[in-house]
Amino acid sequence: MSAGDRGNPPHPVLAAAADAALGAYRDAIRRHTPAQLAEHVLDGADGTPSMHIDVLVEDAVIDAVTALGANVLSEERGWVDRSSALTVVIDPVDGTANAASGVPVSCFSGAVAVDGVFTHALTSWLHTDDRWWAQAGVPSYRTSGRRAAEGAAVSLLRPHDRNWEAWSRVARAAGRIRVLGCSTMDAALVATGAIDAFADAGSDTHRLMDLAAAAVLVPAAGGVLVDAHGRPFELDLDLTRRWSGVVAATPELADEMCALINLA
């Protein structure tokens, strides 16, 4: 499950961040109950409440990254400026609800941006330390190549009342759906070809850090990341921005999924 077999090592700052996240996650689940891990301890920079487990892991990652001289942009603390050209966008625990409750599907995910352009990414599964990584423009994994929703294996962000109709259209058009509750793992699975696509079916839930790694991992594998509503995905210090990410093995499959989401 690693790209390392192909002799393409992860960015050293991302590797250090993943190491820090793993240690802090293991410490957190050993020391705290699920209720303690799920406690809302502050309001994050991204505009959502932060759970205790998010903050515990984020603090460890920020320490590791800033010690190497890079800036950090993270969901809870926001922008930590080290006057570097290199910024690391991190989601310390993607799939926080899973992590806090004991469903072993949550990831650390990070992407490096140099002067505002994403260049490297790494997503690591906190339960197993499986890691997926890539560098922009360097072939790594390979997507499935599937072009149509019919028969496709599609992961979806869980539905909300506001996007139930769009969610249902995608779910019923696909061959097989999954809801894993961890967007960054879903994107890694699209990159490796294990699934054909992943989408937030128009609920505008995705934040910068939910998609930053996908923006590197998936194109490097021949796939695409687009927004269901056509907005550009870009580095932005305003963490209250939202997207509906559609991650797909091919541009054709992404187009069909966007059309299903947007059908009036």
Added chain:
Amino acid sequence: MSAGDRGNPPHPVLAAAADAALGAYRDAIRRHTPAQLAEHVLDGADGTPSMHIDVLVEDAVIDAVTALGANVLSEERGWVDRSSALTVVIDPVDGTANAASGVPVSCFSGAVAVDGVFTHALTSWLHTDDRWWAQAGVPSYRTSGRRAAEGAAVSLLRPHDRNWEAWSRVARAAGRIRVLGCSTMDAALVATGAIDAFADAGSDTHRLMDLAAAAVLVPAAGGVLVDAHGRPFELDLDLTRRWSGVVAATPELADEMCALINLA
């Protein structure tokens, strides 16, 4: 994630079966491509086509169990009679579509029945070798204790056209849904309290081996396994029988989920 901390070891025949499954699974994914693993190689005793990965793992498990003198009841080969009072019901690879495609969420699952009554169960995650086990009547894990669907974390078998309406009612009533594609892991997560319930929302997809471990693991943790349509769940050599399993932290939550599934 193990019950071993509580000094309650798994049944030795199930432990041997899980060891055999793990070895065969690792060998299969190392030697074969996803397309080879997903190839339909025979029609199983349960009435569904058997994938290559199922057969590879099942053969190893049958060898391990029959060497210990027990009968086996398994999805592909059916009934292997060793004239023992002890029968092991196995699902060699639950979540076969995940396992074959590279989504690392699939389990070996087995239950021991003595003279037709389930007494022990063990489910093991093939990607990590995490194991969950219990003995009937011996307290092990503890469910969440949640009594209502509102706010509940509910896993669902993926929807089919024939149960879309019932599936939608459960999905919209729950607080948070997941579709992991692995019923036996879902049942283990209900037992440990990581999620509140798991259901086949009335599609009658569940076979004996999808639910056999749940019939031991979940009651031992204070939860329940019922069929959405009120049929008894019991050992039966006719593997074409189907159920719509509802696995819940409490009888009250199971009742509410059955009512949602059956609403006219």
